[in-house]
Amino acid sequence: MKRTGLLNSELSYIISKLGHFDALTVCDAGLPVPEGVQRIDLAVSEGIPSFIDVVKAVLMEMELESVELAEEFKDVSPARHDELISVLEMESAQRGKDIPVDYVRHVNFKLNTKKSVAIVRTGEFTPYANMTFKAGVVF
Template identity: 55%
Template sequence: MKKSALINAELSYVVATLGHTDEITVCDAGLPIPDVTQRIDLALIPGVPTFIQTVQAVLGEMQIEGVVMAEEFKQVSPDHHDALIALIQQEEKACGKRININYVTHEAFKVHTENSKAVIRTGECTPYANVIFQAGVVF
């Protein structure tokens, strides 16, 4: 049996198969998911699981080197944006590496999700609570 915290088999498999610079998206309940992209739907009811809970679970397993977010996120949902930035800063301290943060328009963000190996849908109902993580290396 798996020893680490992440026990969702589908999500664990996607993280385990990522290569350097591969991307995954964690999104709110409303983000459109491209048909060409694997959907991992964790949403149960509005708010469950939360965006931040899901990000924490992913970051517990995945080494990241880059992040993409919509510009609108920091203006429209500043509390969630700030919570995500705090988690990214914790990751930087834990891995001893700088994590690049890039902002794009929400429309460009939606197009960019087509590059993700998977989109992980949460039950979050906060506008623009979406992030793309770019895989780094642990060495």
């Protein structure tokens, strides 16, 4: 049994297989998962696990190129959006490089999830609390 880091075997395996520019989406409990995209369902109940907790766990394991968010996230759920941006800024500082954040309309965000290797569903009930990680390389 793993002692530290990401303990969920499905999620750990997916991250280990990601190549440069592959996409992994972490979402709230309501985002539709397109047919043909692997669903990793971590949702237990409202808020468990939270979107931010899952994002932090993924950040510990994954090399990032950039992230994608829905434009509506900023206006509809500003507290959660700002919390996420703070997490990304701290991560950027620790890594010594910026993590670019790209914004798209929510309708386009949902369409883009069709290209994700997997979608990780959390127990988050905050509207638009969804993010797609784009994998980087470690060299």
